[in-house]
Amino acid sequence: MYKTFFNLTRNPFELTPDPRFLFSTRRHDEALAALYYGVRRHKGFVVVTGEVGTGKTLLLRCLLQLLQQSKDVAYAYLFNSLLSPTEFLQYILADFGLPSSGKNKSEMLFDLSQFLIARGQKKLSTVLIVDEAHHLSAEILEEVRLLTNLETAEDKLLQIVLVGQPELDEKLDSTGLRQLKQRIAIRARLDPLSESEARGYIERRLRIAGADDQASTIFSPTAITAIYHHSRGFPRLINTICENALITGYAREMRSISPDVIEDVATDLCLGVVRPNAGHKTDGHSEVDIQRAINALLDLYTLHESDTNTPEVRTSERK
Numbered sequence: 001m002y003k004t005f006f007n008l009t010r011n012p013f014e015l016t017p018d019p020r021f022l023f024s025t026r027r028h029d030e031a032l033a034a035l036y037y038g039v040r041r042h043k044g045f046v047v048v049t050g051e052v053g054t055g056k057t058l059l060l061r062c063l064l065q066l067l068q069q070s071k072d073v074a075y076a077y078l079f080n081s082l083l084s085p086t087e088f089l090q091y092i093l094a095d096f097g098l099p100s101s102g103k104n105k106s107e108m109l110f111d112l113s114q115f116l117i118a119r120g121q122k123k124l125s126t127v128l129i130v131d132e133a134h135h136l137s138a139e140i141l142e143e144v145r146l147l148t149n150l151e152t153a154e155d156k157l158l159q160i161v162l163v164g165q166p167e168l169d170e171k172l173d174s175t176g177l178r179q180l181k182q183r184i185a186i187r188a189r190l191d192p193l194s195e196s197e198a199r200g201y202i203e204r205r206l207r208i209a210g211a212d213d214q215a216s217t218i219f220s221p222t223a224i225t226a227i228y229h230h231s232r233g234f235p236r237l238i239n240t241i242c243e244n245a246l247i248t249g250y251a252r253e254m255r256s257i258s259p260d261v262i263e264d265v266a267t268d269l270c271l272g273v274v275r276p277n278a279g280h281k282t283d284g285h286s287e288v289d290i291q292r293a294i295n296a297l298l299d300l301y302t303l304h305e306s307d308t309n310t311p312e313v314r315t316s317e318r319k
């Protein structure tokens, strides 16, 4: 209803993670590069963590888009991590198109390893991607460790991507899982946006939704400061505040949203209780990490370019 009033062609602040809306920040670029580089270069085990609503699932969707273009990659994508070890394996087999019914765990593992070896011989990549991985039980994490053992003398046969909230870091740092931790080849983290990033983020979403020149005026500069204050830069909260502010602005017939609208919305959404940097540890990335990620990003574009130019190796196994 507010779309016509603000001259928009679609809702700018949908909560569904839609790759078309990706706003590039250094952290998001680094994490996406880490994911793609890890998978394409067969690094084995990649972990990305970030607070609630910082864009982890969105990045995975971007990764899947890139992998779908790669043609020679098959992936299993698991987003319900509350499974038993047997269900976990069943799910992976099913996603790779392998039959699992009536099979016990060792039979399933055997089939999986045969599948991986056959793909490895053809130089094809196979990836297991787990979203919400902070929910994985210690038992499943042990299964994951065993899966990381599926390798030849030269190569990892299965690339594993775990993505989850900071509790995943805590789990992986616990002494019981040190064997798994030692196998992590690349680790990246997402943070909330800075104020200037939040401004760019809002503008980009409005532009993609058709706002053109009005993208920088629908929210006044002081309204954006208020949005940042109440969201602390968490993209999902920014979306919720902005969506509600557009509805309120429309009801009040305001072409430019003022900070008092944001204050009203924040009160309605009970956002006064958001703590600054909730749940964040400030261990920071070293310069080496950052340089590595930037190199990875450059690789990503080179690989992507050559993927698009290389004749098809094999159609994606994905259905």
Ligand SMILES: Nc1ncnc2c1ncn2[C@@H]1O[C@H](COP(=O)(O)OP(=O)(O)OP(=O)(O)O)[C@@H](O)[C@H]1O
Binding pocket: 014, 015, 016, 017, 018, 021, 022, 023, 024, 025, 028, 050, 051, 052, 053, 054, 055, 056, 057, 058, 059, 164, 165, 235, 236, 239
């Ligand atoms: N860099 C970004 N560019 C565009 N939109 C973003 C970005 N980061 C996050 N978002 C948006 O914020 C919302 C939350 O993102 P997402 O669902 O990916 O978060 P999450 O980290 O997976 O959260 P959770 O921990 O709850 O699973 C989505 O609407 C997503 O599109």
Ligand SMILES: [Mg+2]
Binding pocket: 056, 057, 058, 131, 132
């Ligand atoms: Mg998510």
